[in-house]
Amino acid sequence: xxxxxxxxxxxxxxxxxxxxxxxxxxxxxxxxxxxxxxxxxxxxxxxxxxxxxxxxxxxxxxxxxxxxxxxxxxxxxxxxxxxxxxxxxxxxxxxxxxxxxxxxxxxxxxxxxxxxxxxxxxxxxxxxxxxxxxxxxxxxxxxxxxxxxxxxxxxxxxxxxxxxxxxxxxxxxxxxxxxxxxxxxxxxxxxxxxxxxxxxxxxxxxxxxxxxxxxxxxxxxxxxxxxxxxxxxxxxxxxxxxxxxxxxxxxxxxxxxxxxxxx
Amino acid sequence: xxxxxxxxxxxxxxxxxxxxxxxxxxxxxxxxxxxxxxxxxxxxxxxxxxxxxxxxxxxxxxxxxxxxxxxxxxxxxxxxxxxxxxxxxxxxxxxxxxxxxxxxxxxxxxxxxxxxxxxxxxxxxxxxxxxxxxxxxxxxxxxxxxxxxxxxxxxxxxxxxxxxxxxxxxxxxxxxxxxxxxxxxxxxxxxxxxxxxxxxxxxxxxxxxxxxxxxxxxxxxxxxxxxxxxxxxxxxxxxxxxxxxxxxxxxxxxxxxxx
Numbered sequence: 001x002x003x004x005x006x007x008x009x010x011x012x013x014x015x016x017x018x019x020x021x022x023x024x025x026x027x028x029x030x031x032x033x034x035x036x037x038x039x040x041x042x043x044x045x046x047x048x049x050x051x052x053x054x055x056x057x058x059x060x061x062x063x064x065x066x067x068x069x070x071x072x073x074x075x076x077x078x079x080x081x082x083x084x085x086x087x088x089x090x091x092x093x094x095x096x097x098x099x100x101x102x103x104x105x106x107x108x109x110x111x112x113x114x115x116x117x118x119x120x121x122x123x124x125x126x127x128x129x130x131x132x133x134x135x136x137x138x139x140x141x142x143x144x145x146x147x148x149x150x151x152x153x154x155x156x157x158x159x160x161x162x163x164x165x166x167x168x169x170x171x172x173x174x175x176x177x178x179x180x181x182x183x184x185x186x187x188x189x190x191x192x193x194x195x196x197x198x199x200x201x202x203x204x205x206x207x208x209x210x211x212x213x214x215x216x217x218x219x220x221x222x223x224x225x226x227x228x229x230x231x232x233x234x235x236x237x238x239x240x241x242x243x244x245x246x247x248x249x250x251x252x253x254x255x256x257x258x259x260x261x262x263x
Numbered sequence: 264x265x266x267x268x269x270x271x272x273x274x275x276x277x278x279x280x281x282x283x284x285x286x287x288x289x290x291x292x293x294x295x296x297x298x299x300x301x302x303x304x305x306x307x308x309x310x311x312x313x314x315x316x317x318x319x320x321x322x323x324x325x326x327x328x329x330x331x332x333x334x335x336x337x338x339x340x341x342x343x344x345x346x347x348x349x350x351x352x353x354x355x356x357x358x359x360x361x362x363x364x365x366x367x368x369x370x371x372x373x374x375x376x377x378x379x380x381x382x383x384x385x386x387x388x389x390x391x392x393x394x395x396x397x398x399x400x401x402x403x404x405x406x407x408x409x410x411x412x413x414x415x416x417x418x419x420x421x422x423x424x425x426x427x428x429x430x431x432x433x434x435x436x437x438x439x440x441x442x443x444x445x446x447x448x449x450x451x452x453x454x455x456x457x458x459x460x461x462x463x464x465x466x467x468x469x470x471x472x473x474x475x476x477x478x479x480x481x482x483x484x485x486x487x488x489x490x491x492x493x494x495x496x497x498x499x500x501x502x503x504x505x506x507x508x509x510x511x512x513x514x515x516x517x518x519x520x521x522x
Contacts, residue, residue: 026431034434037441044447045302048317049309058305166287173290177297186301187308 006095010103017080018107032115039063039119042186043127052128059127061185063120064212067147068179068205070112071154074105075172078158079165087162088259091250098246101162102155102239112147113140131216138215138224145228146208149235152242153179153203159245179203184210204238207231270356274364282372288337291330295376298322299383302446307388315390316476319380321446324469326376327408328443329436331415334369336432338362339422348423349519358423358510359416359503366415370408377404392476399484400475403468406488410464410495414439417502423509444469464494 022031042062046055078101081087090097117140124131131139157175161168182189182196183206189197200206211227253259282288302318342348351361384390394400418435442449442456443465449457460466467490474481513519 026434030431030434034437038437041437041441041446044441044451045305047451048314048447049305049311051309054305054309166285168287169290170287170293173294174297177294177301181297181301181304187304191304191308 014107067112067116071151072172072176074154075157076168077105109147113144135216142212149204149231152235152238155242204231204235267360271364274361275368278365278368291326295322295326296383299380316392319384323376323380327373330373335415335419359506362419367412370412395478396475403471406491407468413499420506467491
């Protein structure tokens with residue numbers, strides 16, 4: 001079976017998973033209600049501070065980070081093969097498990113982009129953010145880029161979750177909240193000491209979000225592209241780390257016969 | 264209630280053991296300090312030191328209500344998956360009391376979030392929040408804990424018949440934080456939201472908790488505490504009634520394990 005056929009099957013499997021996670025009703029009246037409430041929750045901090053500019057900053061950060069939030073769920077979904085009992089079958093298959101595990105959670109990228117875009121575009125008028133058609137289009141494209149590049153971070157957490165199954169949500173939540181604190185979501189990265197700013201720069205989401213902020217404030221296209229390139233570059237490093245970690249998991253699990261025994 | 268007491272304590276003991284067996288259930292307590300850092304960074308960056316108590320109290324309240332709601336769903340999900348739910352329903356102990364025991368234990372443990380967040384403020388940001396009215400704070404906290412446990416019971420009762428328990432439990436947290444005025448007082452929400460939030464005990468509780476930290480005298484303390492307790496009691500009554508009805512339904516339909 002060639003790599004494209006493996007990817008096709010994996011993506012179909014992921015799509016099936018998404019349909020189990022959400023029905024149209026639970027997505028619209030469960031998940032999206034939570035998403036909108038989450039963005040409103042953070043945006044109203046600006047009202048509490050009495051600063052409309054802060055409100056706009058918080059709205060954009062909170063909305064774009066919904067895409068990051070959802071792609072971090074790849075941490076948990078990477079372990080679903082264990083729950084299904086198919087992990088050992090994947091290890092035995094000639095295609096190996098690295099490509100399958102790396103691609104199986106793709107649906108979070110699509111779902112995250114959609115949720116974050118709806119949150120940003122629907123709530124922007126209520127919080128004083130004016131987005132024209134071009135701005136909206138650029139924002140959605142860059143939200144997709146943010147989700148795509150952050151997926152590699154989620155995958156890294158997923159590779160850890162395969163080893164420590166019970167902590168699958170702990171890894172992703174801690175990483176997500178760390179990014180939320182330092183990556184310019186709630187306060188500019190310049191608020192933090194220089195060491196923390198360097199640390200924040202290793203996360204693709206920090207650059208993806210900055211690219212969105214620049215794009216909707218009519219910054220020079222080169223500045224937007226530079227941030228987008230940094231997001232892609234840092235994501236490549238995370239992807240290599242995730243692939244190495246998954247490969248090591250597979251090799252070690254085969255050697256020790258521990259593939260079905262997490263924790 | 265006399266007969267229900269052993270079931271309550273047994274359920275509470277079981278839940279405490281569950282924390283040891285599965286540390287993932289303490290996730291909210293792990294995340295609370297991160298939320299404290301996030302919210303404190305916003306108030307500090309905005310130059311509003313007066314809002315620091317809000318930023319320390321909010322993550323603790325969020326951890327507490329979040330843990331109750333998440334674990335309410337997980338309790339039902341795990342018991343159903345393990346085939347224990349059917350066994351529980353065959354015992355004379357009312358399900359609402361078993362749930363109350365488990366969620367009360369969760370709520371008591373979750374109050375550790377207050378100490379965590381206070382320490383984040385003191386050690387991370389040099390912000391030391393004093394409790395100006397300790398008695399008001401303690402009484403309100405006790406009433407809040409009762410309300411949170413009652414909310415958990417209500418949610419768990421709904422989850423007994425819910426197929427998509429997990430997707431809904433994950434969706435409930437932020438609506439509850441928003442309507443409960445965890446960080447931003449509900450008076451600052453649009454009027455429709457404010458009216459809705461006033462039937463939720465947490466909106467009264469968070470206002471009162473914030474007032475207990477401020478040096479100004481707390482206005483109308485007893486009526487406001489009565490509102491917290493009254494709404495908490497109403498929530499528990501609704502949870503008990505619902506669990507009784509829904510348990511009867513799944514027993515009649517034979518869908519306890521498959522709902």
